Amino acid sequence: MVNYNKSEIFCCGLSMTEIQLLxxxxxxxxxxxxVRYLGVPLITGxxxxxxxxxFD
Numbered sequence: 001m002v003n004y005n006k007s008e009i010f011c012c013g014l015s016m017t018e019i020q021l022l023x024x025x026x027x028x029x030x031x032x033x034x035v036r037y038l039g040v041p042l043i044t045g046x047x048x049x050x051x052x053x054x055f056d
Contacts, residue, residue: 009029
């Protein structure tokens, strides 16, 4: 089962109208990057040393 309170949707290359249709249709919150998953930042580019500093 999907927990809609903990789930977010991330979109790229869509118009705001299309994004809003997806959010309304599926009931997810719209997420923004960067976000951390299991302590690792999810970003659109290459990870840097700064991104990995919490693992030192």
